[in-house]
Amino acid sequence: MTSPAFRPTHVVPRNGMPAWESPDPARPTVPLDAFLPVQLVERRGDWGHILCANGWSAWVDGRFLVAVPQDPPTGDAGQLAGATDPRPLLGRAERALADYRSAVEELAAGALDGETFRARTSGLRIGVVVDGESMWLYDAGDARWAYADGAALSTFAADDGPRAPEDPGRGPTQVVSPDGP
Numbered sequence: 472m473t474s475p476a477f478r479p480t481h482v483v484p485r486n487g488m489p490a491w492e493s494p495d496p497a498r499p500t501v502p503l504d505a506f507l508p509v510q511l512v513e514r515r516g517d518w519g520h521i522l523c524a525n526g527w528s529a530w531v532d533g534r535f536l537v538a539v540p541q542d543p544p545t546g547d548a549g550q551l552a553g554a555t556d557p558r559p560l561l562g563r564a565e566r567a568l569a570d571y572r573s574a575v576e577e578l579a580a581g582a583l584d585g586e587t588f589r590a591r592t593s594g595l596r597i598g599v600v601v602d603g604e605s606m607w608l609y610d611a612g613d614a615r616w617a618y619a620d621g622a623a624l625s626t627f628a629a630d631d632g633p634r635a636p637e638d639p640g641r642g643p644t645q646v647v648s649p650d651g652p
Contacts (some may be wrong), residue, residue: 479508557624
């Protein structure tokens with residue numbers, strides 16, 4: 472029986488994994504089955520406290536849990552709200568990756584020192600997850616994650632919270648006499 476509030480964040484790896492009653496290797500419990508959906512509720516170093524759909528919890532080596540991507544955004548009739556062409560963001564991601572790779576190659580060849588490498592790569596941010604037809608891209612320019620389904624791109628999550636609308640300001644001050652404007 473699944474709890475209505477249960478939302479898996481991870482699954483157990485394909486070979487299953489050992490579990491413990493507490494973050495202590497001397498207190499083993501029943502091993503977890505492969506691909507079991509779990510919710511990671513706490514981290515303590517490499518230890519992860521997980522919750523299963525039936526309410527049972529245990530401690531595991533959190534490094535081996537497989538993250539489950541969050542559901543992509545959807546709009547009515549399967550269209551993504553505010554969707555745009557994903558190709559420009561893909562191009563920026565490709566250029567950032569190429570710039571980073573070039574710096575790594577030069578560092579490995581001894582053509583760059585560590586300080587120059589840090590300076591050259593400073594400000595480069597890229598994030599790409601491709602899972603079949605679904606893709607999540609990090610847009611460093613707008614500080615947001617975007618979801619693409621191959622044809623359209625829309626905001627999935629932003630680094631900062633919602634922004635308050637800008638104050639439109641007040642109109643120019645007018646002096647009004649008692650007789651009218």
